[in-house]
Amino acid sequence: MVGTSVLHQTHLLISQEDHPRSPEFNFRPKEQECVSLVKKCKRIEEFKQVHGQILKLGLLWSSFCASNLVATCALSDWGSMDYACSIFQQVEEPSSFIFNNLIRGHVKDMNLEDALLMYSEMLERGVEPDNFTYPALLKACVRLRALDEGMQIHAHVFKLGLEDDEFVQNSLINMYGKCGAMRHSCAVFEHIDQKTVASWSALIAARASMGMWCECLSLFGDMNSEGCWRAEESILVTVLSACTHLGALDLGRCTHGSLLRNMSGLNVIVETSLIDMYVKCGYLERGYCLFQRMCKKNQLSYSVIISGLAMHRRSLEALKVFSDMLEEGLKPDDVIYVGVLSACGHAGLVEEGFQYFDRMRFEHGIEPTIQHYGCMVDLLGRAGMLDKAFELIKNMPMEPNDVLWRSLLSACKVHRNVELGETAAKNLFQLNSHNASDYVVISNMYAQVQRWQDVAMIRTKMIDKKLAQTPGFSLVEVKRNVYKFVSQDKSHPQCDGVYEMLHQMEWQLEFEGYSPDTSQVLLDVDEEEKRQRLSRHSQKLAIAFALIHTSQGSPIRIVRNIRMCNDCHIYYEVNFDDL
DNA sequence: CTAGGGTTAG
Numbered sequence A: 001m002v003g004t005s006v007l008h009q010t011h012l013l014i015s016q017e018d019h020p021r022s023p024e025f026n027f028r029p030k031e032q033e034c035v036s037l038v039k040k041c042k043r044i045e046e047f048k049q050v051h052g053q054i055l056k057l058g059l060l061w062s063s064f065c066a067s068n069l070v071a072t073c074a075l076s077d078w079g080s081m082d083y084a085c086s087i088f089q090q091v092e093e094p095s096s097f098i099f100n101n102l103i104r105g106h107v108k109d110m111n112l113e114d115a116l117l118m119y120s121e122m123l124e125r126g127v128e129p130d131n132f133t134y135p136a137l138l139k140a141c142v143r144l145r146a147l148d149e150g151m152q153i154h155a156h157v158f159k160l161g162l163e164d165d166e167f168v169q170n171s172l173i174n175m176y177g178k179c180g181a182m183r184h185s186c187a188v189f190e191h192i193d194q195k196t197v198a199s200w201s202a203l204i205a206a207r208a209s210m211g212m213w214c215e216c217l218s219l220f221g222d223m224n225s226e227g228c229w230r231a232e233e234s235i236l237v238t239v240l241s242a243c244t245h246l247g248a249l250d251l252g253r254c255t256h257g258s259l260l261r262n263m264s265g266l267n268v269i270v271e272t273s274l275i276d277m278y279v280k281c282g283y284l285e286r287g288y289c290l291f292q293r294m295c296k297k298n299q300l301s302y303s304v305i306i307s308g309l310a311m312h313r314r315s316l317e318a319l320k321v322f323s324d325m326l327e328e329g330l331k332p333d334d335v336i337y338v339g340v341l342s343a344c345g346h347a348g349l350v351e352e353g354f355q356y357f358d359r360m361r362f363e364h365g366i367e368p369t370i371q372h373y374g375c376m377v378d379l380l381g382r383a384g385m386l387d388k389a390f391e392l393i394k395n396m397p398m399e400p401n402d403v404l405w406r407s408l409l410s411a412c413k414v415h416r417n418v419e420l421g422e423t424a425a426k427n428l429f430q431l432n433s434h435n436a437s438d439y440v441v442i443s444n445m446y447a448q449v450q451r452w453q454d455v456a457m458i459r460t461k462m463i464d465k466k467l468a469q470t471p472g473f474s475l476v477e478v479k480r481n482v483y484k485f486v487s488q489d490k491s492h493p494q495c496d497g498v499y500e501m502l503h504q505m506e507w508q509l510e511f512e513g514y515s516p517d518t519s520q521v522l523l524d525v526d527e528e529e530k531r532q533r534l535s536r537h538s539q540k541l542a543i544a545f546a547l548i549h550t551s552q553g554s555p556i557r558i559v560r561n562i563r564m565c566n567d568c569h570i571y572y573e574v575n576f577d578d579l
Numbered sequence B: 001c002t003a004g005g006g007t008t009a010g
Helices: A004-017 A025-041 A045-058 A061-077 A083-091 A096-108 A113-125 A133-144 A147-157 A168-180 A182-190 A197-209 A213-225 A233-246 A249-262 A268-280 A284-293 A300-309 A315-326 A334-347 A348-365 A370-382 A386-395 A402-414 A418-430 A438-446 A452-463 A497-509 A526-534 A538-549 A566-578
Strands: A473-478 A479-488 A558-559
Touching: A025 A045, A045 A083, A045 A473, A061 A083, A061 A096, A061 A197, A083 A096, A083 A113, A083 A133, A083 A300, A096 A113, A096 A133, A113 A348, A133 A147, A147 A168, A168 A182, A168 A452, A182 A197, A182 A284, A182 A497, A197 A233, A197 A473, A213 A233, A213 A479, A233 A268, A268 A284, A268 A300, A268 A315, A268 A370, A315 A334, A334 A348, A334 A418, A348 A526, A370 A386, A370 A402, A386 A402, A386 A418, A386 A473, A402 A418, A402 A438, A418 A438, A438 A452, A473 A538, A479 A538, A479 A566, A538 A558
Parallel strands: none
Antiparallel strands: A473 A479, A473 A558
């Protein structure tokens, strides 16, 4: 219907040509008429017709018409960059407007190199870029992670005196931030007189995209204290995501409050990130409740709750929600299947796991990734079907990675199959993976079967290789601030108080029957030094700090980067019993 | 004489 009306107007245009008015009076209205027709197009076919008429009327040489033809064709969702470029080829002296829109079109279509090439063609042909050129061009650099090109472009911005343009500045903040050059990103930001929500947003979102969650929150705090507060949905969602990764439940709740107070309603994205935050911060019930009350759930909402339930060992409920999702007519994707398969793994549902695996491939047409194979190896390994797990690894269509061998290794440790464990370890080392924690597992595997010589051999190997353990850190939220503690660290806040508290805790726990388990300290040091090292593990520092600053009985939630060591685990258990 | 920045979830 839309199509016919535009074509009808095209005919009007021709009939006007049959009864021309005097040229100087006529020229502009005709141009404008053409442009308004161009803008009304809803399909490429209509556009081609209008383009044809413009060619017939010889109006392509009007910069106004050509510009709008190219821009519309480049940017509309029905448009075509190839077609836009073919029009562009016909224009003798393309304006900066035309170049800008072609650059934007290439960026929109993810032809990022073409966007940069278009810019260099622009420069070669002596067309001066303007403040409209750079936002799109810098976006291309962001997507290409092209920091060098981005910096060159920043130099052009200076050369042309465009460094004070608000849009260019925000694009630069974003470009530097997402390319990992945080200091440059900050430098541009600091240069702005009147910081807007968009500049803060660019700064904060860049930290989030790099996984710098602590920095994300502290910048959000700065934004608030500098009075640039506006409940901005996207920023609050980024904050929620930071809370999720940091286990900052209280700040997450607060953000939930801000959203409720400032937004007229919560959309799917906001609700889903709230659910994910509650679930991953250990408050499954709250997240589950929110999920059940959601009016419209999408694939991602299901995804977070399924993996959340699986994570909390509520496998059967996870599988139930999955079947609800299918019933609702939503299509599962590869990530959801990772959740489903891991739910099966936690519940020891081997047969069901394989059924879901087949269903994923044959019913939903999802090719299993290495992650899915990882779930299956884990599933078999936990169930003690180690040979089958090994078979699966050998028969996978892709090369196994360290994660798979590690999964098999730890299953072998649990089920005391040293022989296969050694095979797994050998393959792991062949991948040049030399993690201290893997050596710990192997050493413990030998220790379990009293093969002390092998235990000693592994320790020597580890010391020879000078393997540093991944530095362990723990995060804890106290009064809506997140604090980070690193093992053996003395540079954290209120160090003296924390060590004093540690000392007291240890004394009290020993009274309760705790004795340090030094078996996992694979360092060539004496027993006393081992105990010292254990007592300074980051989670103990974090607990001590939290105990100092919270009232009795309030929960302490700790987020860690690596698995808790045995000793800390015992320490926790004694602690929990005490509370 | 047209247009542009940040935009969020697994």
